[in-house]
Amino acid sequence: MIDAARDARERLDRAVSDQFGEVVWSPTLETIASPSWVGADSLFFEGSAPDGEPLLARVLQPAAMIRVDTAAMFTAMTAAASAGLAPRLLFHDAAAGVCVQERLGEEWHVGTLYRFHVDPAAWRASLEVRRRFRELAVDLPVVNVFDQVAALRDHVEKHAIEVPSPVDELVGLVQEARGIVSPGLDPVPCHGDAASSNVMMRDGDVRLVGWTQAACMDPLEEIGSILTEFAPMIASPQEAFAAAWGRHDPVALARAQLFGLADDVRWGLIGSIARATEPDSPVEYQRYGHWRLFKARFAVASGESERWMREAS
Known part of the structure; x- marks a missing residue:
């Protein structure tokens, strides 16, 4: 049996080791799908960069990887962020289904x-x-x-x-x-x-x-x-x-x-x-x-x- 949280954490650590290897990640944003779909495509982790910038890491769930074009997803996120329509995307790995974004503050x-x-x-x-x-x-x-x-x-x-x-x-x-x-x-x-x-x-x-x-x-x-x-x-x-x-x-x-x-x-x-x-x-x-x-x-x-x-x- 695969432990989804552990698997996601291992995928995250492998993907971001070069750029965010010093960040300590903690699970966040519990998913709810009853009957909403809040966060159900991914597991999320929060951390802080060495300069103190709040970070949010996202790891797509196995079921999402079946159907999601992650390259298109990250291209869209990058374009939207550049236009001020989405949080800034700081890192992405389409093959791993992993990305790191700015973490919006509690006022959001x-x-x-x-x-x-x-x-x-x-x-x-x-x-x-x-x-x-x-x-x-x-x-x-x-x-x-x-x-x-x-x-x-x-x-x-x-x-x-x-x-x-x-x-x-x-x-x-x-x-x-x-x-x-x-x-x-x-x-x-x-x-x-x-x-x-x-x-x-x-x-x-x-x-x-x-x-x-x-x-x-x-x-x-x-x-x-x-x-x-x-x-x-x-x-x-x-x-x-x-x-x-x-x-x-x-x-x-x-x-x-x-x-x-x-x-x-x-x-x-x-x-x-x-x-x-x-x-x-x-x-x-x-x-x-x-x-x-x-x-x-x-x-x-x-x-x-x-x-x-x-x-x-």
Whole structure:
């Protein structure tokens, strides 16, 4: 049995030995995935550089290494940091899945749906920082959620991973949606994952963290991720879309909602894969995955997905 924390620490020590060999690292940021995904892709360690600068080391979990393009992730983080949109990246090793960033101070807070609910300016600021990243010239691979869903489904089948029975129906629906939204808009650099916890906030200032989905994609794919995170708890789909997109557009809204449906299915599969890959983890990956699949199933059962397909055509 692999001790995940010990394995992560050993990977960290090997990766940073030359540049940060004198740093004493301590585990920090407990992961929570019930049903959120706060920090669940990685284990985190804090330390201080010889000059006193606070550091945060991140080591991707084995399940994340299966699916994350770490080279693209670190490229995006570097570009975003240079633009003042993310914490500074001080070291990265794509093969090891390890990076070291500046550690933000205690005055910074993790984004949550509750914080966005009580402070509408905060969630709108999170949309603005995403928009600013989409305007950067960053050389990232072009991806789409439909290919990712298909690849994750293939991984599930190849490794005989147990998934809820409606998955095949939902995967089929996702591929049907693909035919409706394709070819889509020209791909642009996107953060790609609108989970509230991927935002750090301080007095109106915002930084993006996470970055495991960073790539060039149809911008409506990122908007779809925003909709499935924010609507209807924070805002109606129409309000959230207009805030993220900059204008009302019923056809683009429906297309974004189909991307959001695919995003729910993707994370449902990711949850099952993570649970199978790390069966002894205390993180309840599968519960989070089931929650995302429930959202997708509700969209189907309520007739919303059928309406989105009509309106997106």
